Amino acid sequence: MSFFEGGKVITMIKPIINTTIKASSQNYTKCNSRKIKYIIIHSTGHVATTKNYALALKNNKCNASFHYIIGDKEIYRCIEYNNIAWHIVNPNNTYKIKMVQPKNSNSIGIEMSKLNSNTGKVDETTIKLTGQLVRYLMYLLDIPPNRILRHYDVLSKPCPTGFLTQEKWNKLKLKLLIPHTTIKNAQNYNCIAKVICDNKLNVRNNRPINNKLGKKVDTIENNTFVKLGYVYDNWSSIFYLKNNKILNGFVNINYPKIMGASISLCIY
Numbered sequence: 202m203s204f205f206e207g208g209k210v211i212t213m214i215k216p217i218i219n220t221t222i223k224a225s226s227q228n229y230t231k232c233n234s235r236k237i238k239y240i241i242i243h244s245t246g247h248v249a250t251t252k253n254y255a256l257a258l259k260n261n262k263c264n265a266s267f268h269y270i271i272g273d274k275e276i277y278r279c280i281e282y283n284n285i286a287w288h289i290v291n292p293n294n295t296y297k298i299k300m301v302q303p304k305n306s307n308s309i310g311i312e313m314s315k316l317n318s319n320t321g322k323v324d325e326t327t328i329k330l331t332g333q334l335v336r337y338l339m340y341l342l343d344i345p346p347n348r349i350l351r352h353y354d355v356l357s358k359p360c361p362t363g364f365l366t367q368e369k370w371n372k373l374k375l376k377l378l379i380p381h382t383t384i385k386n387a388q389n390y391n392c393i394a395k396v397i398c399d400n401k402l403n404v405r406n407n408r409p410i411n412n413k414l415g416k417k418v419d420t421i422e423n424n425t426f427v428k429l430g431y432v433y434d435n436w437s438s439i440f441y442l443k444n445n446k447i448l449n450g451f452v453n454i455n456y457p458k459i460m461g462a463s464i465s466l467c468i469y
């Protein structure tokens with residue numbers, strides 16, 4: 202099942218990323234380019250301020266490392282995503298291998314830091330920021346929802362702690378994939394959107410008039426970029442390019458579930 206089913210409109214905001222703390226080069230494997238296929242979610246249960254956590258990667262030689270550390274209302278990127286972080290490590294084969302395809306070399310590691318030693322929980326702000334980052338990376342690197350995994354899906358290591366039961370992970374994954382904001386009616390967006398649909402999205406010549414749909418004039422394929430205009434009654438005006446021509450029309454941003462279509466909106 203695709204998490205994008207159901208005609209939901211997915212908004213995506215480019216996250217603010219703090220890159221001021223870089224991991225020591227002894228804590229990752231340098232790489233110029235690589236194909237990234239997976240995003241692996243971690244939460245080791247280590248309690249520290251997020252900044253100190255990032256500083257540990259800078260100042261110490263560590264056995265494990267992550268590209269991103271999230272917490273304290275900040276996203277730190279300590280390792281560029283072309284470089285290989287050591288987040289799926291299995292010293293002395295301590296843990297059982299559950300999936301062989303995801304490896305350090307083809308994945309990005311995200312650590313959600315735990316800030317409160319009393320509750321031992323990842324807070325909601327951290328989850329919200331992790332969602333922003335996950336959706337942005339999915340869009341940037343063309344990673345589908347089924348390749349967002351827990352460390353625990355790959356190895357039997359209990360990580361991310363607090364999300365080991367399938368029910369808890371499903372809830373977290375939904376929060377990561379479905380954003381907190383949606384496209385609102387009666388707003389002029391004037392921004393670029395990417396259409397994500399299992400089927401084709403119909404383009405019509407008008408918004409519905411007296412509940413009668415406008416005439417179907419075209420269809421838009423999955424992954425097409427469009428410029429979204431004014432949204433009214435769940436219909437948006439759009440402009441898009443086809444065969445070097447600029448075309449325009451109207452699409453339903455709340456498409457019926459049966460068609461499995463949705464629009465992923467990227468606000469720059």
Ligand SMILES: [Zn+2]
Pocket residue numbers: 242243244245288352358360361
């Ligand atoms: Zn882990």
